[in-house]
Amino acid sequence: MTTSDQAAPPPPPLRWAVRLLIGEAVALGLVAAYLVWQDLTATANDLATALLLTAFAVAGALALWALAVALRRRRAGARAPAIVLQLMLLPVGYYMIQGGLAWLGLPLIVLGLLVTALLVSPPTTRALGLG
Incomplete structure (x- = not known):
């Protein structure tokens, strides 16, 4: 992929995929925040499971965010x-x-x-230098 390819605006399917991934990251981040609040305030029957679930939600939100940023930067x-x-x-x-x-x-x-579907669409494939 040349520098001029990077300078061109991303195709609409890639832009929408990135927006939706960011939306998912934010939604899962809100779930993680709620779980942290529950961990701190509720009586836990199994604290280890509660903390593991919270960590899983936080990791998922961070992973979705990182992938969205990488795709915005056209990292195949x-x-x-x-x-x-x-x-x-x-x-x-x-x-x-x-x-x-x-x-x-x-x-x-x-x-x-x-x-x-947005991530495997031909415009996204070309924008990521895979096609």
């Missing part, structure tokens, strides 16, 4: 991990639907499929 290596994280939304959404939370599970599935 960030695409595959971002796709993996998006595909992880599919079973999460499925089990939410099975658990009676279809109002949340279905949008998660759609979001995961949408961001994956």
Whole structure:
């Protein structure tokens, strides 16, 4: 990829993928903040599990944010991990639907499929220097 390619604005699918990844990072960051608050104020039956869940949420938010930044900078290596994280939304959404939370599970599935489609689209592939 040449310097002029880097200077060109990113294609719309890549811009939207980055925006959605940032949105996911912020949403998961809010969940992590809530979990920290719960860890500090609630009576925990299993403190180790509570802290592990909180750490997992924090790590997920940071990973999504880092991948969004890397994709904004057109780092091709960030695409595959971002796709993996998006595909992880599919079973999460499925089990939410099975658990009676279809109002949340279905949008998660759609979001995961949408961001994956944006990341594998031909304009994004070319912008990342993969095609």
